[in-house]
Amino acid sequence: MHLSHTVRRRRRCPGGPAMLTANKLSKSYGGAPALDALDLEVPAGEVFCLLGPNGAGKTTTLNLFLGFTRPSSGAAYVGAAHVEADPLGARRKIAYVPEQVRLYPHLSGCENLAYFLGLSQARAPSSAELSRLLTAAGLPEGAVHRPASGYSKGMRQKVVLALSQAKRAAALLLDEPTSGLDPGAVRELCSAIRRESDRGAAVLMVTHDLGAVASIARRIGVMKAGRLVEVTSATGVSEAEVIALYRRHFDPPGDAAPPLPSRSSAAAAPAPEVLS
Numbered sequence: 352m353h354l355s356h357t358v359r360r361r362r363r364c365p366g367g368p369a370m371l372t373a374n375k376l377s378k379s380y381g382g383a384p385a386l387d388a389l390d391l392e393v394p395a396g397e398v399f400c401l402l403g404p405n406g407a408g409k410t411t412t413l414n415l416f417l418g419f420t421r422p423s424s425g426a427a428y429v430g431a432a433h434v435e436a437d438p439l440g441a442r443r444k445i446a447y448v449p450e451q452v453r454l455y456p457h458l459s460g461c462e463n464l465a466y467f468l469g470l471s472q473a474r475a476p477s478s479a480e481l482s483r484l485l486t487a488a489g490l491p492e493g494a495v496h497r498p499a500s501g502y503s504k505g506m507r508q509k510v511v512l513a514l515s516q517a518k519r520a521a522a523l524l525l526d527e528p529t530s531g532l533d534p535g536a537v538r539e540l541c542s543a544i545r546r547e548s549d550r551g552a553a554v555l556m557v558t559h560d561l562g563a564v565a566s567i568a569r570r571i572g573v574m575k576a577g578r579l580v581e582v583t584s585a586t587g588v589s590e591a592e593v594i595a596l597y598r599r600h601f602d603p604p605g606d607a608a609p610p611l612p613s614r615s616s617a618a619a620a621p622a623p624e625v626l627s
């Protein structure tokens with residue numbers, strides 16, 4: 352079926368209309384495929400977790416949905432917006448939690464939220480409304496008006512999750528959000544992500560945290576060398592079952608105790624700015 356760039360009938364996937372769609376989405380660097388003909392649909396309200404070893408193409412997938420990089424072939428859509436043809440239209444529908452969220456350090460959480468929200472919509476919510484959004488996302492009340500320079504990683508993430516809620520983002524993309532978080536912060540983050548999916552956001556989360564996957568994923572996609580090699584339901588699965596799934600794909604044969612991805616593989620690389 353031909354899909355026009357701008358006018359496109361929204362396809363339906365099992366859980367409802369697809370909010371994130373990849374059609375034969377491919378990206379090569381210097382002739383080497385980083386992502387190879389990805390077909391994927393994430394409907395509204397679903398949490399889809401992408402697993403795979405380093406270099407599998409997970410971040411490349413996010414970058415293509417975000418319009419940070421152009422596909423070599425194929426197409427990515429956010430709702431009906433074709434990312435390449437209508438990057439701003441697509442971006443307006445997305446909230447993005449990079450591995451390291453960067454806020455304006457001299458501004459408070461409330462001021463950061465007002466700023467990022469102002470980039471995407473004309474209506475400026477009141478300070479009381481912004482505070483409510485931030486505390487609903489899990490930011491401690493006492494931190495709302497404090498400079499973000501003193502925020503932990505988990506607190507910075509809460510500002511983006513409040514932004515996601517405030518602008519009613521159709522899609523929430525997260526790149527290794529639990530790396531470097533303590534177990535309590537991981538639980539809080541998972542609850543906040545669940546609230547966003549309950550609201551109707553399509554969630555696409557790249558992670559090495561198999562416990563978090565078991566806690567929030569509705570479907571799991573396994574990536575290997577740029578290809579999506581398995582998609583499976585995660586409803587009711589335990590962490591042990593997610594570990595078994597991962598081992599089935601990535602255990603070297605004959606190796607008794609292969610390494611699993613760590614829960615907190617914090618990388619120091621700076622991430623792009625918060626999208627609004």
Ligand SMILES: Nc1ncnc2c1ncn2[C@@H]1O[C@H](COP(=O)(O)OP(=O)(O)OP(=O)(O)O)[C@@H](O)[C@H]1O
Nearest residue numbers: 380384385386403404405406407408409410411412
């Ligand atoms: N800007 C780039 N230039 C050249 N090669 C790149 C670039 N970005 C990614 N790649 C390559 O594309 C492949 C997929 O990378 P990608 O970052 O998507 O993997 P990943 O699954 O997210 O890995 P990780 O778990 O380490 O984040 C890798 O081989 C990587 O080296």
